[in-house]
Amino acid sequence: MHRWSISPRAATRLQCRLAERIRCDPLPTNIRFVAGADLAFSADGRRCLGGVVLYDLKERLVIEQTLAWRPTRFPYVPGLLSFREAPAVLAAVRKLKGIPDVFILDAHGVAHPRRMGLAAHIGLLMDRPTIGCAKSRLCGRHVDPPAQVGRSTPLIDRNEIVGAVLRTRPGVKPVYVSRGHRVTLVDAVRVVIACVGRYRLPEPTRQAHILVPRHRHDG
């Protein structure tokens, strides 16, 4: 595990080094437990609260939730999000008793200028499968996916398919799905689709989105 308090320059170099270690493996069949993670900040922005929910895809229920505060040690810099958010998310993950089959992060995986978005970075450090499911684009080009739910178009960056722009709801802005660590793009899209209920974001992510801001004023 490397340290998080480094310069933006060093962070960028580290990303290039870590990116070589990202694996692309098929997920086991019959995925049942999917974790969703998110983060919120204290009013003064000096601390951040990481939160994780464990979602049972079979029962369609949240079965566990964890929270963890960490000092905010890095500014928001597009492309360096993990150095700001990963410590709090990892701290919350460590408190989890259950073992998720895969984690969905509210950010990009390899759909990143150096193929090392938050989802990829966290997956590598946990050595667990992770999926990036972001609400907007960081890099790459694409055309709009067809209107039908479940359909997608490739997200292409520097002549490489780095993700899928996926329609999760009719008539609603699509989401950006990409591989994190130890997953294939096809499996990543499959899991996200399987997790989508009646909203745009997959349920684990949405539940984490609801959980974390609710505890912003606690610790």
Added chain:
DNA sequence: GCGACAG
């Protein structure tokens, strides 16, 4: 030099 830019 000029845009683009996860959360």
Added chain:
DNA sequence: ATCTTGTCGC
């Protein structure tokens, strides 16, 4: 991310 009410639409 966060500050914030009403409002348009199914």
